[in-house]
Amino acid sequence: MAGKRRIIIDTDPGQDDAVAILLALASPELEVAGITAVAGNVPLEFTEKNALKICELAGRTETKVYSGAVRPLMRPLVTAEHVHGKTGLDGPDLPEPKMELQQQYAVDFIVETLMAEEPGTITLCPLGPLTNIALALIREPRIAPRIREIVLMGGAYFEVGNITPTAEFNIYVDPHAADVVFRSGVPIVMMPLDVTHKALTSKARVAAFRALGNRAGIAVAEMLGFSERFDKEKYSGDGGPLHDPCVIAYLLQPGLFSGRECNVEIETGSELTMGMSVIDWWGVTDRKKNAKVMREVDHEAFFALLVSRLGRL
Ligand code: BDR
Ligand code: CA
Numbered sequence: 001m002a003g004k005r006r007i008i009i010d011t012d013p014g015q016d017d018a019v020a021i022l023l024a025l026a027s028p029e030l031e032v033a034g035i036t037a038v039a040g041n042v043p044l045e046f047t048e049k050n051a052l053k054i055c056e057l058a059g060r061t062e063t064k065v066y067s068g069a070v071r072p073l074m075r076p077l078v079t080a081e082h083v084h085g086k087t088g089l090d091g092p093d094l095p096e097p098k099m100e101l102q103q104q105y106a107v108d109f110i111v112e113t114l115m116a117e118e119p120g121t122i123t124l125c126p127l128g129p130l131t132n133i134a135l136a137l138i139r140e141p142r143i144a145p146r147i148r149e150i151v152l153m154g155g156a157y158f159e160v161g162n163i164t165p166t167a168e169f170n171i172y173v174d175p176h177a178a179d180v181v182f183r184s185g186v187p188i189v190m191m192p193l194d195v196t197h198k199a200l201t202s203k204a205r206v207a208a209f210r211a212l213g214n215r216a217g218i219a220v221a222e223m224l225g226f227s228e229r230f231d232k233e234k235y236s237g238d239g240g241p242l243h244d245p246c247v248i249a250y251l252l253q254p255g256l257f258s259g260r261e262c263n264v265e266i267e268t269g270s271e272l273t274m275g276m277s278v279i280d281w282w283g284v285t286d287r288k289k290n291a292k293v294m295r296e297v298d299h300e301a302f303f304a305l306l307v308s309r310l311g312r313l
């Protein structure tokens with residue numbers, strides 16, 4: 001195998017963030033240089049602890065976890081306990097973590113890593129609001145051309161919104177940070193709701209995780225069982241979307257996804273449509289294309305990949 005791809009996962013776990021992190025830690029093609037926690041689904045005190053719990057669940061206690069921004073750049077924090085439960089990781093009964101957070105601030109870690117490593121070697125994988133990534137870009141603009149790629153979960157075009165009628169949660173929570181990221185000039189691959197709403201769990205898929213019989217598989221089945229409560233009502237199927245694992249699956253098997261290069265801009269002016277990701281899918285403007293926007297996923301192959309990788313933990 002060629003050298004491992006080095007990634008930093010920026011995250012607000014969240015059950016689907018947890019599955020994404022487990023997928024990354026289970027995959028030999030990837031080296032997780034660090035996990036940076038951000039406030040989002042639940043406040044930072046929970047997301048940072050959840051990140052530690054997930055590393056322990058994976059048996060990867062050497063993973064470095066950093067704590068980052070406690071709130072968005074300009075707006076008060078909006079959380080999603082109605083989806084993820086009070087802790088953000090409701091479902092399995094995971095033990096209190098023995099691992100400790102690194103002392104360094106997540107934003108400093110992102111900046112220092114990018115400045116120290118060969119340019120074009122570090123991929124950023126944001127799975128939550130983009131506050132830490134924007135703070136890093138503002139703090140040290142020289143990191144932008146050194147980032148290999150940003151592969152992120154966020155935004156929507158055809159599916160429009162899941163937290164307001166026009167905005168997806170991650171972008172809505174910190175639209176100003178998202179604006180900084182989409183204007184940064186860094187190559188971006190975007191996994192909007194348009195693709196993640198096609199990566200739906202089902203009873204059979206949850207049963208396949210449970211049938212792995214290892215701690216990770218059983219915990220994931222319990223996590224998805226919990227999110228199901230909310231998702232079933234909302235999506236009226238027998239499961240819900242696994243948003244964040246799409247980011248990691250793309251790094252492992254990009255051919256599972258298809259989409260097109262578009263201009264993407266973020267609404268930060270109107271309260272009515274705050275955080276809307278305005279995607280020029282049809283190319284009706286001459287605005288510069290700044291992201292590859294995904295729309296389709298081979299969901300059978302996606303779930304097969306998840307199950308087989310989680311089976312290694
Ligand atoms: C995104 O919001 C969070 O609730 C999920 O973890 C995912 O990152 C989906 O809109
Ligand atoms: Ca998330």
